[in-house]
Amino acid sequence: MQFDFVVVGGGTAGCCLASRLHSLLPQSSVALLERGPDETGNPLVTNPLAAAQLPETDLVINYKTSPQSKLNNRQITNYAGRLLSGSSAANYGAWIRAPATDYDHWAQRVGNPRWAYKELLPFFRRTESHYDANGNAEQHGFHGPIHTTSGRSYPLRESVYEAFLQAGFRDIPDLNAGDALGVAPWTENWKDGSRQHSSKVFDLSGVEIFTGAVVARLLVNDDRVVTGVALTDGRQIQAKREVIISCGAHKTPQLLMLSGIGPKEELEQHGIRQVVESPAVGTNHFDHLALHQAWKLKHPERGLALGSPAFNDPAYMLGYPVEWIATDAVPSHLLEPALIEDAGAQSGIDPKAHPNLVPSCAHLALLFAYAPLNLSGDYNVPLDGSHVSSGALLYKPTSRGRITLSSADPNAEPVVDPHYYSTQADRQMLRAGVRRIGQIMETAAARGIIEGETTPRGMPSLTSSASDQDIDARIKDYSEVWHHSAGTAAMGKNIQDSVVDAELKVHGLKHLRVVDASVFPEPISATPQATVYAIAEVAAVLISRSE
Numbered sequence: 001m002q003f004d005f006v007v008v009g010g011g012t013a014g015c016c017l018a019s020r021l022h023s024l025l026p027q028s029s030v031a032l033l034e035r036g037p038d039e040t041g042n043p044l045v046t047n048p049l050a051a052a053q054l055p056e057t058d059l060v061i062n063y064k065t066s067p068q069s070k071l072n073n074r075q076i077t078n079y080a081g082r083l084l085s086g087s088s089a090a091n092y093g094a095w096i097r098a099p100a101t102d103y104d105h106w107a108q109r110v111g112n113p114r115w116a117y118k119e120l121l122p123f124f125r126r127t128e129s130h131y132d133a134n135g136n137a138e139q140h141g142f143h144g145p146i147h148t149t150s151g152r153s154y155p156l157r158e159s160v161y162e163a164f165l166q167a168g169f170r171d172i173p174d175l176n177a178g179d180a181l182g183v184a185p186w187t188e189n190w191k192d193g194s195r196q197h198s199s200k201v202f203d204l205s206g207v208e209i210f211t212g213a214v215v216a217r218l219l220v221n222d223d224r225v226v227t228g229v230a231l232t233d234g235r236q237i238q239a240k241r242e243v244i245i246s247c248g249a250h251k252t253p254q255l256l257m258l259s260g261i262g263p264k265e266e267l268e269q270h271g272i273r274q275v276v277e278s279p280a281v282g283t284n285h286f287d288h289l290a291l292h293q294a295w296k297l298k299h300p301e302r303g304l305a306l307g308s309p310a311f312n313d314p315a316y317m318l319g320y321p322v323e324w325i326a327t328d329a330v331p332s333h334l335l336e337p338a339l340i341e342d343a344g345a346q347s348g349i350d351p352k353a354h355p356n357l358v359p360s361c362a363h364l365a366l367l368f369a370y371a372p373l374n375l376s377g378d379y380n381v382p383l384d385g386s387h388v389s390s391g392a393l394l395y396k397p398t399s400r401g402r403i404t405l406s407s408a409d410p411n412a413e414p415v416v417d418p419h420y421y422s423t424q425a426d427r428q429m430l431r432a433g434v435r436r437i438g439q440i441m442e443t444a445a446a447r448g449i450i451e452g453e454t455t456p457r458g459m460p461s462l463t464s465s466a467s468d469q470d471i472d473a474r475i476k477d478y479s480e481v482w483h484h485s486a487g488t489a490a491m492g493k494n495i496q497d498s499v500v501d502a503e504l505k506v507h508g509l510k511h512l513r514v515v516d517a518s519v520f521p522e523p524i525s526a527t528p529q530a531t532v533y534a535i536a537e538v539a540a541v542l543i544s545r546s547e
Contacts, residue, residue: 002237003208004241005029005239006020006242008215008244010085010211010246011086011087011198012083013246014085014515014536016127016245016538016540017244017536018202018204020536022138022206024540024541026206030208032210035213035406036211036212038209039083044057045059045195047194047195051320059083060080061079061249062077062079063080065416070420076480078250078485085434087303088197089195089198092470093188093189093320094188096176097176097531098525099177099362100179101117102361102526103115103117103546106293109492110493115502116409116500117178123538127145128142128144128147131147134175142444146196150187152318152319152323155302156323159446163441164440167439168180170182171184184324184393190320206288214231214233214410217230218259242543245513245514245516246536247516248518249486250266252516253488254410258410259275260273261506262274263282264354265468266404269405279495279496280489281489283402283488284400286485286487287397287484289479290391290393290481290482291433291478292376292389293390296386296453297388298449299450300387304388305385305387307382308386310385315336320369323368324367327365327366329362330429334428355396356425362396363433364429366433367393368390371389372389376478379478390441392430392433396523399420399423401420402417402488426494435463435464441453459473459477485517487518487522489516490519490520504535505540513543515536517532530531
């Protein structure tokens with residue numbers, strides 16, 4: 001079989017890219033290969049409140065990390081979608097862009113203004129239909145395939161909002177307009193209570209879709225031109241123009257290494273012949289670590305949270321039970337010494353040299369859910385309407401891990417070792433986030449609705465003055481991630497410290513690109529979904545213009 005373009009991975013980016021390629025180059029043939037099945041109409045996929053059940057099915061890959069030494073040797077689960085639409089069919093639907101400064105630093109780091117916020121804006125707009133028809137047309141699109149939603153009203157709406165304001169957060173009407181420090185309405189991409197995953201919203205009618213297609217390796221000739229892919233069932237699919245890998249931050253580096261593209265020592269360990277020495281493949285892994293806490297309500301009989309019979313407005317079931325999200329910065333006088341300590345430097349660092357020291361950097365996300373969500377281990381709180389929960393999320397980790405091979409078998413899962421919480425900077429930032437939650441819960445507005453924290457057995461409540469030791473103990477035992485793995489085929493200027501260039505082309509090879517979250521050069525202060533779609537939109541234009 002032969003096609004002009006072969007897209008490997010029918011996930012968030014892959015479906016968008018395949019659709020846009022066919023639209024921009026209608027005379028070209030496009031193949032989309034997906035390891036998993038097509039479950040477009042599965043109620044577990046379409047229903048917002050069923051998202052939490054998906055990890056119990058084979059539609060989600062449950063990667064277990066290596067034991068994490070800074071988290072009491074726990075193995076932390078990393079989820080990723082294993083179906084057509086990928087993680088866009090399994091996530092919680094958050095629709096968040098990072099602050100403009102994140103993308104501007106990205107552009108500076110890779111040496112190309114294409115990735116600056118101003119240049120990316122047309123691609124963000126192209127993807128979305130903004131929920132507010134009177135919204136800022138410079139910042140938002142109104143005719144894209146993905147409809148955003150916001151403003152669903154819950155009983156605790158004003159109390160939670162007032163608690164954020166009393167804790168010192170400024171109001172931001174629109175989190176997705178380049179300025180993110182403050183409290184803003186939660187925005188998501190559920191439409192009328194149904195998931196808008198990538199294979200549903202992007203037109204794939206002109207694309208040849210292969211589900212259940214497991215790629216064993218890339219086909220590379222002696223001139224280092226990628227000519228197609230070999231499947232585990234023996235079939236080969238040829239690409240006359242390009243192969244594009246969109247397998248996600250875990251599987252993309254695995255496929256590159258299985259194809260002989262990666263660090264020499266790693267390939268030799270598994271008997272794989274090296275095609276290109278690319279030492280950065282699989283390195284630079286990062287994710288968003290978070291601590292969630294449960295809070296007992298004073299008047300659960302009023303129907304204030306999920307699980308209460310009185311929490312029964314049908315609108316409550318149309319999305320994730322969250323109304324507000326706040327982003328916060330950790331003071332530089334706390335963060336800069338930690339960064340210096342991690343670097344082993346004695347003479348200080350240039351504040352402009354580290355993206356986490358940019359004045360407008362958003363290090364943390366803080367939110368409240370009207371249900372006891374994302375609690376881990378033996379931290380068991382009933383889903384009966386008596387509790388809400390908070391989350392302190394580390395947006396800007398400096399810890400870096402890596403993806404390596406477990407074997408040369410393409411059906412085996414890779415080894416995931418994120419090195420969570422391994423830097424002093426990460427510890428300072430997440431501790432600050434937990435204390436910030438404490439400050440919010442100590443406001444008059446919060447005290448009016450919250451009786452107190454329900455803690456894991458034997459652990460003290462975490463207040464705004466909690467000790468480092470108490471916070472670290474809780475994080476080591478009960479932190480989880482938001483499943484935002486990225487960075488493992490990072491964009492950059494050279495093959496020594498990156499995998500792709502600013503046009504998403506893989507260093508050292510021809511006719512091969514990577515288009516997914518693995519190309520993020522560094523963490524962004526956002527959930528990745530909206531940015532991944534923008535990358536796919538950019539890639540389609542780049543590829544079409546190169547023809």
